[in-house]
Amino acid sequence: MNVAVIGLGLIGGSLLRALAAHGHRVTGYDAGAETREAARALARPAPGDRTTGDAWHVAESVAEAVAGTEVAVLAVPLPAIPDVLAGLDGYPGLITDVTSVKGPVRDLLGDRRFVGGHPMAGKESSGFPATDPRLFDGCAWVLCLEPDDADPADWLALARLFTRIGARVVPVTAAEHDRAVAAISHVPHLLAAALSGVLEGNPLAGTLAAGSFRDGTRVAATRPELIAAMCGGNAPAVRRVLAGVIDDLESFARELELGDPIAALTAGLRRPSELRRAWPPGPGEPVEVPAEVEALLALGRAGGWVSAINDGTVAGLRPETDRNRS
Structure with missing residues (x-):
């Protein structure tokens, strides 16, 4: 191509x-x-390379x-x-x-x-x-589809191109994408920036900082212009997700003021711990879906992705989201 x-x-x-x-x-x-x-x-x-061009x-x-x-x-x-x-x-x-x-x-x-x-x-x-x-290699590559798209031919051409360079193509609508990335990408960049501020005028903190600080702040080193562009461009969704995260942090702050903060925090941290330990979901079974908009969107909404484009069908994988299933 x-x-x-x-x-x-x-x-x-x-x-x-x-x-x-x-x-x-x-x-x-x-x-x-x-x-x-x-x-x-x-x-x-x-x-010395004999390659031409x-x-x-x-x-x-x-x-x-x-x-x-x-x-x-x-x-x-x-x-x-x-x-x-x-x-x-x-x-x-x-x-x-x-x-x-x-x-x-x-x-x-x-x-x-x-x-x-x-x-x-x-x-x-x-x-x-x-x-x-x-x-x-192995990355999730969103390609947007809308329910009113009559012909997914262009989508399929790009899906074929990107799966062949190693990507996992995820079909979703533009609005679904923007809501999801606000939660898993844009707000984490803002949180990393806020956490990095503890280094200001605090050389002891800089010396003691180790794995948890490194992992939690890694993306704060991204160019500020890029972070601002993605968060500002998705401002409505970012505001909604950020408000929920602030509520969670304020809840932790209230638990720290209780008579037994350890017990209170343990209860509040249990569900987030379970969610993080269950991510990413285990591999599921390969699936084939028709090369049709609604079938593709259903695959993406289930957390699945496209692995190859075949004649008339799409090969993909729908991940296993319940790790306790046998």
């Missing part, structure tokens, strides 16, 4: 490299001249990057998408994205040929030097 990747940061650059490694013809573009040159340098054969091409504009391609992937933060769209005027191909919020992107794309996407992959480092062509 002939694919353009617009934005060559961690996700876009890793996708550029993964697609090239799987034999696709790929063109990349990034607004940063330094990033473009880094991508070109990595694509060039090493001295580059692994991918790096263009000098959005319009040049997408010319003649079948798919354009927007791998830029939400605030940058309107500028990118100006370079896609008249583009007849399929557009997808990797943005961490889906409703606002869908609104921006309007009636263009578009399938929203979001690979649940990443790390605290960013930029093209951090890219990894195996970043998506």
